[in-house]
Amino acid sequence: MKLCIFCSANNNIDPDFFVMAEELGKWAAVNGHEIVFGGHDAGLMHSVSKAAKENGGRVIGVVPHKIEEMGKLSPYLDVHIPTENLTDRKELMMAESDGFIVLPGGIGTLDELFTVAAATTLSYNKKPIILYNMKGFWSSLIACLDDLQEKNMVRGEWRQYIKVANTLDEVVLEVRG
Template identity: 30%
Template sequence: MNEAREIANVCVYCGSSPGHDPAFQQAAERFGRILAENGVGLVYGGGNLGLMGAVARAAIEAGGRVVGIIPGFLAKREHMLEAVQELLVVDDMHTRKRLMFEKADAFVAFPGGIGTLEELVEQLTWAQLGRHDKPVLIADLAGFWAPLLGLLDHMRETGFIRREYEARYLVRDRVEDILPALRAAYAATARPRRALPQEF
């Protein structure tokens, strides 16, 4: 059993755009500060735009540790943030996602677009298939993820998410509640952390 039950790093999936509601960027900045204030590192997609840039810059400014992982072809498009303590420029999206998984103890999905949705759903799928037991939390700020949560309920109701293969995730709608929820879920996990196999 893993004796260290404290989360060291949280991976945040979020948009490379700020969205139309300023509250989203404010929430991302607040979460970056919360991570730093609690000595928890941030793992994220390496860009300096949108919510991605907001959460990373806020964490850095508050004295936190940030790991950015970005594919080379996105370095210019997403304005790679070079101020992070550890910046990994990788060959492709698959390598980026694997490293983000390996370096994080838990995952949070803030508002974002198709890429954020894909990253979130991939983690839910891997958890559902028993490939990892790290906490996954959906930050449903201002009801942003309500359509997805409704779809997941619909999948259960129509028999496509079976009870024995439940998609395990947490939902919080306040930024201040995210880290406590992740910590509690992480501490409650009885079995050792599992890593993804070479082929996933």
């Protein structure tokens, strides 16, 4: 599978997240999965792509021109797909991927998650979405989604299209379906 990884490009975050991202990248590569990601050379993006590449995996970067202009292009790309902007990047990442794994991240990661989830609610996308709740990082978001569900603000049951995984083993089970 081509697994799209949405995650932080920040370096000043919990060090355990880097270790867990590396474990995911290694697992993906060893099991023949390709990584599709935003092509940045920092943060969890760097960790997962480096681990995948160092373990024989194929890494596809879908990279907005701004990242290249800032000199932040990952050195671990087998395939480099340039885009004009973030909207184009999300569209290409959805098209290039067979499933999505969401690691800790900020506004950009939330934007990517909710773009894919919204597309799923309207049947534009039927690919698995896995929210990797590393060390409870996404617990407040999960509570928010549960609250929205309770208030009938979510079409269907959100847990039908966004699966929550708290460990790499749970991610693996969701990927295998």
